[in-house]
Amino acid sequence: MAVLDIKDVTKIFGGTVAVERFNLTVADGELVCLLGPSGSGKSTLLRMIGGFETATSGVIAIDGEDVTRVPPERRPTGMVFQSHALWTHMNVFKNLAFGLKLRRLPPAEIKDRVEAVLEQVGLAGYGQRQTHQLSGGQQQRVALARSLVLEPKILLLDEPFASLDQHLRERLREEVRDLQQRLKITTLFVTHGQDEALALADRIVVLRAGRSEQIDPPDVVYRAPATPFVAGFIGTMNLIDGVVEGGVFRHPGLDLAMPVADGPATLAVRPEALGIAAATSAAAVIHRVTDYGTHAIVDIDLADGLRLKAMAPDARAWAAGTAVALSPQAFAVYRDNVAIHRAGA
Amino acid sequence: MIIWPILSAIGRTLWLPGADGVSRFSLETYVFFFSDQYSINNLMVTLWTTGVCALLLLPICLPIALYLRFAKGRLAAYVQGLAIFPMFVPSIILSYAIIRVLGPNGTVDLLFNSVGLPKIRSPYLTPWGPVIGLVWDNIPLTVLILLSGLGAVSDQSVEAARDVGARRWAVLWHIILPRITNSILVAISFTVLGIFSAFTLPYVLGPAAPEMMGPFMQRTFRDLNDPTNAITQAVISFAFCIVFGLFYVRSVAKNRKT
Structure with missing residues (x-):
């Protein structure tokens, strides 16, 4: 010892x-x-x-x-x-x-x-x-x-x-x-x-x-x-590069308000913290649903081709091709390799 | 191709033609060999040379093989090249090189003379002449066999030994040597087999009498025109070699089992 x-x-x-x-x-x-x-x-x-x-x-x-x-x-x-x-x-x-x-x-x-x-x-x-x-x-x-x-x-x-x-x-x-x-x-x-x-x-x-x-x-x-x-090495993490303008993080298919100064930023969201809801806009579309019994992993394609993962309680509620709206519940924002904002953790 | 000449040689020394031309069983040639002091001396000098070479090869080659196994970098590559080099030098060239260097008025004598030192007692035409040549000639094979055995000793098993407190000698004695016992046996078997039947180096560098079995057989066969006694000498040499051959076979079999 x-x-x-x-x-x-x-x-x-x-x-x-x-x-x-x-x-x-x-x-x-x-x-x-x-x-x-x-x-x-x-x-x-x-x-x-x-x-x-x-x-x-x-x-x-x-x-x-x-x-x-x-x-x-x-x-x-x-x-x-x-x-x-x-x-x-x-x-x-x-x-x-x-x-x-x-x-x-x-x-x-x-x-x-x-x-x-x-x-x-x-x-x-x-x-x-x-x-x-x-x-x-x-x-x-x-x-x-x-x-x-x-x-x-x-x-x-x-x-x-x-x-x-x-x-x-x-x-x-x-x-x-x-x-x-x-x-x-x-x-x-x-x-x-x-x-x-x-x-x-x-x-x-x-x-x-x-x-x-x-x-x-x-x-x-x-x-x-x-x-x-x-963030990317431990567990599964969605890393989304975007720009913060006027207090809103913008990426094709995902706008998120946050108290962060304007400039480039990376949004990090765990699949279990990425909420999804049915939507009419085709900015985010379900690519595949994988049923693990206890939960489902939903692969979502954004308009620019970026693929995200979200965790859903029931696989039967979702189907490939469905348009969804994304709502991160807990997330972190990185700039210059440093976390500059966290929410909901 | 191998068994038949052996059986034929044994047969030709045991069934000798009599005066009437009929062959009959006889140990006459073997009795002659073992009662002839000159033949015994030749056998003894062969056994002595083989034993001394084997004894010298191990302490010379084991450190080289250990260095090559565990050293890293360019120097190790040069050492390996030097260790393997004798393999590509024909025995006759080696013999004359040794005469030029260690013989009377050779390079060493000239260098000693230039600084006022006396001449060396040259090993040329003494039993030590073939020993020096044969050791040098057998370094590559022995190093390669030991090196292949050392390949089975992983870096981590050595590190694990150091981790529990073993210093260099303890690692060598308790971890490395037990793992390469078979390779050492194989190396000794191979060198003994080669040295026992060596001809060129003992013929050129060794004394006229006693002589090693290789030159002895050749002289008995050609100069004395006595093929039966030459074959007897060959069978006796073979009997000694087969003991080491069996060592080799046993080592290989043991390796296969583990």
């Missing part, structure tokens, strides 16, 4: 900036998700914290101690890799015991600690199994146990469930969350799955091209995205 401080960290590979002037403080026992598309620098950042990459500049400190240049074998961190990275020539017990043996602990203590951590991850009695005899989920649990058995101050998880199927992924992430809360271990979790980040994290760091776009709790990131990129 520890506090992690990342100050002005930059990583440059050759001429490519992978992470740029990144700052973050992770509180003791907090679980922070690093979320972003491929190439956003989230794994590089995690690898710098783990010691597998060295920061070009900046400071990484754990409990106030600068570890920026400390090699991974001397850092108080434990990493779980995407590919499990289990040592296939060792059985489960030996995989877990390896780090403890390097620390020259007595065999009896090693046995006790390995058995205890196997119990914690739900693999009691699996010690003598070979790693290839385990399922993907069990292998990932062993990888997690291998890190936990050393009682690291910071637990780092690099897309640990990416290779697992959806059902197993959901189950494992709940288990990880329970375990993390029980052990109160400071954790960083890299993912490119927004649902995973929303379900797990105390805070989410949204990364784009090596820079953090937003660092906030999941509900804030979802309901009040700081930039159009975050």
Whole structure:
């Protein structure tokens, strides 16, 4: 359990900036998700914290101690890799015991600690199994146990469930969350799955091209995205470019009054916040209705070809070709990559 | 094409024609080989050369293969080119290059002389001559085999070891070497097979006596015009090689199973 401080960290590979002037403080026992598309620098950042990459500049400190240049074998961190990275020539017990043996602990203590951590991850009695005899989920649990058995101050998880199927992924992430809360271990979790980040994290760091776009709790990131990129990346979002003239946002097929100065703007509306009503004007026409049972998603084409998504309670109420009027219930307005107005959130 | 010459060779050394022209079973040629001190010495020098080469190749090639596996950048590409280069040099060229460099009045002697140092004890025409040549000649194959084995060791498994506290030697000993045991066995089997039956390098660089089995067979066959004893020497060489061949087959079979 520890506090992690990342100050002005930059990583440059050759001429490519992978992470740029990144700052973050992770509180003791907090679980922070690093979320972003491929190439956003989230794994590089995690690898710098783990010691597998060295920061070009900046400071990484754990409990106030600068570890920026400390090699991974001397850092108080434990990493779980995407590919499990289990040592296939060792059985489960030996995989877990390896780090403890390097620390020259007595065999009896090693046995006790390995058995205890196997119990914690739900693999009691699996010690003598070979790693290839385990399922993907069990292998990932062993990888997690291998890190936990050393009682690291910071637990780092690099897309640990990416290779697992959806059902197993959901189950494992709940288990990880329970375990993390029980052990109160400071954790960083890299993912490119927004649902995973929303379900797990105390805070989410949204990364784009090596820079953090937003660092906030999941509900804030979802309901009040700081930039159009975050708005578009988290959940489904309708992003509509238009112009504000005389306090009215104008886009073909959509006029919306708002207290915003004149100029170009981007309107962001979630499908569940986009109200639709039958209309006579053909400025917005339903293209397709997809029935999900509990709700329907209605695809709407605007006059300029932009396609929006709206959520409706009943698919049977709508049909393709119907003209509709749009009424955003909650929305945000962005200008120059900054939110300048929010309504109804 | 392979089995028949082997069976034929064994048959021709075990069924010898008598004075009456009728063939009969006899271990005479084998008894001669193992009772002849010169033949035994030749076999011993062959085994010694093979063993020393295998012992030298592993500590030379393993660091090169490890470097090539884990290093990134242009220097690694140059090192790889240098390591593979001997593969494209014919043995006869290599032999004369070694004579020119390490032989009496060779490059090394000239350089030493120019700075007032005494001449070296040249390995040319000693058992160490073929050892130097054969080691150099076998570096590419050994490096390539070890490199293919190291391909199965993922970066992440090494990183995971470092993450739990393993330093370089611990990673090598506990993580990398156990994963490439089969490749090491295959590399040793291949080099031993090649070195045991080597001809050119021992013939040009080695001593006249004792000589390695390759030149010994050739001389027995051509200079002494004694094909039966030459074939006996070949069968005995084959018997030693097949042990390492079986090592190789076992390693391949084990690999397939896992």
